[in-house]
Amino acid sequence: MNWNWFYRMGSPKWFYYTTSRWLPWLGVMTLCLLVTGLVWGLAFAPEDAKQGNSFRIIYLHVPASLLALAGYFLMAAAGAIGLIWRMKLSFMVMKCAAPLGAVLTFLALFTGAIWGKPTWGSYWVWDARVTSMLILLFLYLGVLALQYAFQSQEVGNKASAILALIGTVNIPIIYKSVDWWFTLHQPSTIKFTEAPSMHPDMFQPLLVMILGFYCFYALALFMSVRVEILHRERKTAWVRDLVSQVAEERVGVNS
Amino acid sequence: MHPDRKQRLQIVVLILVAASVAAGLIIYMLGQNANYFYTASQIANGDAPKDVFIRGGGMVVAGSVARESDSLAVEFQVTDGGANLVVRYAGILPDLFAEGEAAIAAGRLNEQGILVATEVLAKHDEKYTPPEVAESMNAAYKAKQQLKAEIL
Numbered sequence: 001m002n003w004n005w006f007y008r009m010g011s012p013k014w015f016y017y018t019t020s021r022w023l024p025w026l027g028v029m030t031l032c033l034l035v036t037g038l039v040w041g042l043a044f045a046p047e048d049a050k051q052g053n054s055f056r057i058i059y060l061h062v063p064a065s066l067l068a069l070a071g072y073f074l075m076a077a078a079g080a081i082g083l084i085w086r087m088k089l090s091f092m093v094m095k096c097a098a099p100l101g102a103v104l105t106f107l108a109l110f111t112g113a114i115w116g117k118p119t120w121g122s123y124w125v126w127d128a129r130v131t132s133m134l135i136l137l138f139l140y141l142g143v144l145a146l147q148y149a150f151q152s153q154e155v156g157n158k159a160s161a162i163l164a165l166i167g168t169v170n171i172p173i174i175y176k177s178v179d180w181w182f183t184l185h186q187p188s189t190i191k192f193t194e195a196p197s198m199h200p201d202m203f204q205p206l207l208v209m210i211l212g213f214y215c216f217y218a219l220a221l222f223m224s225v226r227v228e229i230l231h232r233e234r235k236t237a238w239v240r241d242l243v244s245q246v247a248e249e250r251v252g253v254n255s
Numbered sequence: 256m257h258p259d260r261k262q263r264l265q266i267v268v269l270i271l272v273a274a275s276v277a278a279g280l281i282i283y284m285l286g287q288n289a290n291y292f293y294t295a296s297q298i299a300n301g302d303a304p305k306d307v308f309i310r311g312g313g314m315v316v317a318g319s320v321a322r323e324s325d326s327l328a329v330e331f332q333v334t335d336g337g338a339n340l341v342v343r344y345a346g347i348l349p350d351l352f353a354e355g356e357a358a359i360a361a362g363r364l365n366e367q368g369i370l371v372a373t374e375v376l377a378k379h380d381e382k383y384t385p386p387e388v389a390e391s392m393n394a395a396y397k398a399k400q401q402l403k404a405e406i407l
Binding site for chain 2: 046047048049050051055058080083084085118119120121122125126127128162165166167168169170173180181182183184186187188189197198199201202
């Protein structure tokens with residue numbers, strides 16, 4: 001099997017220059033999808049028969065939770081690739097996915113709390129779904145903390161990757177928690193095997209929001225990996241050239 | 256694949272398998288203890304301890320909600336289809352609390368097997384419907400029931 005494409009993808013320089021062509025498109029798509037989804041979901045989708053308008057927080061809660069789970073798989077996969085192939089770029093992706101995932105998990109918990117008060121009658125409950133989601137937040141923070149816990153970047157990368165790998169077992173637990181145990185949290189509305197248990201008028205804006213969150217995730221991850229690349233590769237010739245080129249352009253504009 | 260990488264791949268797989276086995280054992284050990292509440296049948300069977308803080312839940316039985324006229328005290332029954340659990344509570348019920356909807360009550364079981372609750376939470380389902388659709392669905396359901404009754 002020819003692995004050349006794989007190694008080329010692992011080159012920070014290649015990644016930096018390729019993503020600079022993608023960023024504007026991703027930015028436009030993110031903005032369009034999020035604005036469309038938010039306006040559609042918050043203003044035009046019908047209210048729920050039982051919950052009234054308070055159900056509308058689902059347009060933030062579900063996409064944030066979904067990306068928090070999917071982002072963890074991405075982080076763990078990046079860690080595994082880094083461990084096996086010793087690719088610098090994949091460790092950078094892992095490092096940048098950690099704070100992003102932590103923020104999304106926090107958003108999921110926070111919007112859940114806001115939703116919980118008017119519907120359940122409580123901001124917080126210790127049921128299996130909410131508790132396993134809190135563990136996910138701690139896993140993300142743990143991966144991030146391990147990055148900075150060692151003098152050597154290499155040791156930090158390995159430690160983070162191993163914790164990320166171990167933590168993957170929590171993802172199916174979060175996903176299935178509402179089926180395995182009696183929880184206060186309701187079962188999933190969107191299932192892999194069945195049609196969503198939601199009226200199409202309400203589901204379509206949710207789908208737009210989910211796509212928008214995926215684009216936002218890619219955008220935010222690319223941007224932060226690019227900064228990480230410039231930082232870690234700051235001593236290489238191509239980054240020095242790039243920096244002096246940008247500096248010359250700045251001087252040219254100012255004078 | 257390079258032998259070094261193959262070995263490291265094996266280690267990664269080993270970490271995943273070990274973590275899965277550990278998590279599986281923990282989940283197996285937790286078993287039903289990780290449940291957020293006892294069902295009415297479990298409480299009727301005596302699975303829930305008396306005089307200890309527990310939660311019981313189920314569907315609020317239609318017509319079972321009885322309020323005191325001069326206080327916030329309320330008594331209602333929840334069911335899981337097998338047995339009914341009587342809940343006594345004094346306080347404000349959540350907005351979504353309604354007959355025919357699920358609710359979870361937290362408190363202690365007294366000698367008569369009544370759950371004296373200090374907190375009542377409403378549990379909603381994963382279905383979302385616009386009001387007009389819900390109304391027409393209810394109307395269609397009632398018409399169908401009526402038709403059935405007429406035929407029988």
